Amino acid sequence: MARADQTPGMRPRASLGRHLDIAARHSFPASCTILLMLLTEIPFGFADQAALLPAVTVACVYFWSLFRPTGMPPPVVFLIGVLLDLLGYLPLGVGALTLLVVHGLVLRWRGVLSQLGFLPVWLAFAGFAAGASLLVWALATILTFRLLPPGPAIFEAVLTAALYPALAIVFVGAHRGVADPDRV
Amino acid sequence: MLRLSIQARQALAKLTLPVLIVACFGLMLLGKADAVLGERIRVALSDALAPIYVALAEPLGSLRSIIFNTTDLWDIRAENERLRAENEQLRRWQSVALALDAENQRLKANLHWIPDPSPSYVTARVVADAGGIYAKAVLLSIGPNHSIRKGEIALDERGLVGRVTEVGARTARVLLLTDLNSRIPVILEHSHAHAILIGTNGPRPRLMFWPEGSAPREGEQVVTSAEAGAFPAELPVGTVHYTSANVPEVVPTAMLDRLEMVRVFDYGLTGVDGPEAAARIMQGRAN
Numbered sequence: 001m002a003r004a005d006q007t008p009g010m011r012p013r014a015s016l017g018r019h020l021d022i023a024a025r026h027s028f029p030a031s032c033t034i035l036l037m038l039l040t041e042i043p044f045g046f047a048d049q050a051a052l053l054p055a056v057t058v059a060c061v062y063f064w065s066l067f068r069p070t071g072m073p074p075p076v077v078f079l080i081g082v083l084l085d086l087l088g089y090l091p092l093g094v095g096a097l098t099l100l101v102v103h104g105l106v107l108r109w110r111g112v113l114s115q116l117g118f119l120p121v122w123l124a125f126a127g128f129a130a131g132a133s134l135l136v137w138a139l140a141t142i143l144t145f146r147l148l149p150p151g152p153a154i155f156e157a158v159l160t161a162a163l164y165p166a167l168a169i170v171f172v173g174a175h176r177g178v179a180d181p182d183r184v
Numbered sequence: 185m186l187r188l189s190i191q192a193r194q195a196l197a198k199l200t201l202p203v204l205i206v207a208c209f210g211l212m213l214l215g216k217a218d219a220v221l222g223e224r225i226r227v228a229l230s231d232a233l234a235p236i237y238v239a240l241a242e243p244l245g246s247l248r249s250i251i252f253n254t255t256d257l258w259d260i261r262a263e264n265e266r267l268r269a270e271n272e273q274l275r276r277w278q279s280v281a282l283a284l285d286a287e288n289q290r291l292k293a294n295l296h297w298i299p300d301p302s303p304s305y306v307t308a309r310v311v312a313d314a315g316g317i318y319a320k321a322v323l324l325s326i327g328p329n330h331s332i333r334k335g336e337i338a339l340d341e342r343g344l345v346g347r348v349t350e351v352g353a354r355t356a357r358v359l360l361l362t363d364l365n366s367r368i369p370v371i372l373e374h375s376h377a378h379a380i381l382i383g384t385n386g387p388r389p390r391l392m393f394w395p396e397g398s399a400p401r402e403g404e405q406v407v408t409s410a411e412a413g414a415f416p417a418e419l420p421v422g423t424v425h426y427t428s429a430n431v432p433e434v435v436p437t438a439m440l441d442r443l444e445m446v447r448v449f450d451y452g453l454t455g456v457d458g459p460e461a462a463a464r465i466m467q468g469r470a471n
Contacts, residue, residue: 041233042240043312045248047441050315074200078207085211086229089316092215092222097208104201140318143212146364149385152317 028178029064029071033080036060036167041087048155053088054095055160058132059167061099062125065106066113067175077103090136091143098135102128122164129160227352230314230323234355237311238325303416305449306332308356320363320385321349322443324356332356335414335453338446343420343437344368344408345446356448360440361421362389369412370421370434372398373405381406381421381434387441388425388433400424400432416451 040052057080064072081096088095105128106113113124137153188196215222256263292299306326314323322345326332338345338358346366350357361368366383370391377398383389391400400406404424410417422434 038233038236041237041312042244043237043310044244045442049313050319051317054317074204078204081208082211086222086226089226089314089319089321091212093208093211096211097205100201100205100208104205136317139212143216144318144364148318148364152385156317 025178025180026071028174029060029068030076030080032174033057033060033064033072034083037080037083037087050088051152051156051159052163054084054133054136054156055129055163056167057084057095057099058102058129058160059125059164060171061102062106062128062164063168063171065103066110066121067171069107069110072103074100074103091140094136094139094143097139098132101135102132118168122161122168125164126157126161129164130157133157133160223350227350227355227357230312230355230357231352234311234323234325237323238309241309241311300416301452303449303451305447306330307445307447308332309445310443311355314357315360315363318364318385320360320383320440321346322358322360322446324358324446324448326354326356328354330356331450332448333450337415337419337449337451337453339419339449340438340443340446342439343422345438345440345443348448358446358448361436361438362387362440368421369409369415370406371409371417372400372424373407374401375404378409378411379406388427388435391424391432391434402426406434413453416449416453 036056037053040049040056043049061072061077061080065077077099078096081099082092084090084095084099085092109124113121116124133153133156136156137148137150141148308324308326310322311325312323314321324332324338332348332351334348334351336348338348344361346358346360346363348356349359359366361381361383362385363383364385366381366389368381368389370379370381371377372379372391372394375398377394377400379391379394379400381389382392391406394400402424406421406424408415408417408419408421420437422436422438424432425435427433
């Protein structure tokens, strides 16, 4: 409970329920990302639904790496990436590497990014989305020894950037509410 | 838990990301070296998720039909007019078809034609899109005691859909003919020339390798060829359409973007194994 010790004052007894509560709040970013990934796999029946999965995943990893890195540590990012590879039928390792690169860069630029308002953060995310879909395209091209059509990669980047505000609105609420370990 | 100094813990925390990135490259190598492993994990995962998809299929289907119905109400009159005209035309075609069928039977009887064995088939519901951004495939929900095998051929009510590539305990994955890895031997109906239909991940696969002098014509029917023993002859595939000069594409007859049910036929063909993940193809070539 090193974290709790940083804030002096009265606090509730460390009962089992409270431990569970804190654990749930800590694991919220990872579990909501995985849940959203599974949700995109439900057959809604609209065209190009396959593009939703990487878009949602990249947006989730970006948001939580930026605003709650303790809830999205590198091993979790790696596991989410492997799940992305398996569900999205990408060559193994491609999604995992892409997400880790996104995570690493976000952490490096976190000092600047977290000071900015919503619009600049979104613009930065558009850059990340373009880079991520380019990386997936390049790696998949190398690993399948075949020049893949660039059309889906461009569509993927645009869709990812466009989805971000919708997800961010929900996540900002969660960030201050259910996902906050200090709020019990 | 291991007690470590703060410095050691910080160093470890800094090392995690590079180590995991190296692990990703290891995973890529592993995926290339052993394509079966990835396939097995994927099949197990889709087997585990299939019951959820099946349970959700019905409410989602009714929701979709409500949406479609409300949009259809707008142009129901025009639609009715169009259908009546089409029905009239089809009725004329039906009489032609019946006459031709009778004639065909008569000619076959005269020739002592050896009848094609009628294939056994099962009908399965399409429960999910099993593709990604760079793959086109669908997931079928099949019972636990199914007889579906790899390489069997899937058709919808109109024409060829693709081939079964992976079979699990409760699910089967069908690679669509539009997938990048799909290669189908076909015959052009008009010139009887052989060609190969190559998937591009787009909605229309391309025709290639037709013999010189018999270029595909616009609007020509394309059917499967029995060459190489991978497909039975004469399954309807689509019609030729030129989007730009010298690039003949095929508009599939099957409604690949809204598959609900497919029939999986066992023609007992053993010529060529079903299309594999790209990794396996390369591996086969290297051997």
